[in-house]
Amino acid sequence: MQPEIILLSLFFFGLASADLLQNPDFESPPSNLTGNSTSSVVPLSQNNTIPGWTFEGTVNYVKASQNISLPGNGRGIQLGQDGKINQTFTANGNIISYFLTFTLAPGGQNCSANADMVVSAPDSTMVFSWMQNYGKTWESYGHYLGSWGEGEPINLVFQSQTTETDPNSICWPVLDTLLLKGIAESFEATDNLLLNGGFEYGPDFLSNSTEGILLDQTPSPAQSPLLLWSVQGTVKYIGSKHYFVPQGNAAIEIVSGVSAGIQIPTILNEGSTYNLNFTLGDANDTCVGDFLVGALAGLTAQNFSLKSNGTGSAEKFSLTFKAGPSPTLISFLSYKTSQTKDGVFCGPLIDDVVLLLRASSGLKLEMQLKVLISLYILVAILQIHWR
DSSP states (O other), X not given: OOOOOOEEEEEEEEEEOGGGSSSTTOOSOOTTOOTTOOOSEEEOBTTBOOTTOEEESSEEEEEOOSSOOOXXXXXXXXXXXXXXXXXXXXXXXXXXXXXXXEEEEEESSSOSEEOEEEEEETTEEEEEOOOTTSSSXXXXXXXXXXXXXXXXXXXXXXXXXXXXXOXXXXXXXXXXXXXXXXXXXXXXXXXXXXXXXXXXXSOOOOTTOOSOEEEOOBSOGGGOSSTTOEEESOEEEEETTTSOOSSSSEEEEEOSOTTEEEEEEEOOOTTOEEEEEEEEEEOSSSOEEEEEEEEEETTEEEEEEXXXXXXXXXXXXXEEEEOOSSSEEEEEEEOOOEEOTTSOEEOOEEEEEEEEEOOOTTOOHHHHHHHHHHHHHHHHHHHHHHO
């Protein structure tokens, strides 16, 4: 009988931190807006501010209308020409990293171009665009903000950005429903050599949204909204409340087609043999077709296919490989582009990724210790990047 290898490994504990932001869903209206106001667009001014936020440039308080579709309470902030809003919150507790979820919608119809939105904090800056066919009317995004110690002041900034010269031809972005989540560390026993292999640690899902959370390309796993996994192309972080998720509360759907996917580096014993187990499926979102996913582990690559009827199905697969020089990259990439019957981009679901050492009955204790030491080296490297 093969001995079971149980390693004391780092794991992560999510802390909801929505109370760190004031008026995160913009439900509190501008200071001088009367309750019987019927206007769907209210310009902010020195005498007409939005509670909890400061602003510069052209900024409007908007309500859901024929031209603007918003989730939840149907209120948001439109960032016009040179528009910027910001709020300073205080880091709370021994939290390593903060993750932001927000909703983005186009602020108009029949525009020739959509303005981008720049989201920034002291440790990160990223540009987001409303992308047609990635959501029905609005889209939720996840973003890694950074890591800070308790009591540090963090300035969170949202700003419009465009290269267009005619402001009247632009659909200026509308921001709605912000949610902050902190990730703290602890320890547990596990036999999975991959951290966050079940994708349970990422941005929080909005309670008033039936959509998943789009994760844009982030080459560095240390700055990814999907903890420890880098993103290629665009993937969707999906929850079990509104999608089919084979295991746990969350999974990844690869939505932007060819060569999009996820990747994680891990330090393994060179020359040792490992099994990479994972689940491939569809998210029950009417995504019909033949999925083709490439799994790569170091120098070993193999394609896996699944026929999807779009109603929620899954199949377990396994890849055996011998580790080369560290670090070993574990990747899952989609090789096809698919769309739902509503024209929204969709694709294969990945979940429950487990990496195991193929141990013989004569496995020595020192080999187990090497795996443990290597794991901690990887975590130490990532923590240096976080800070």
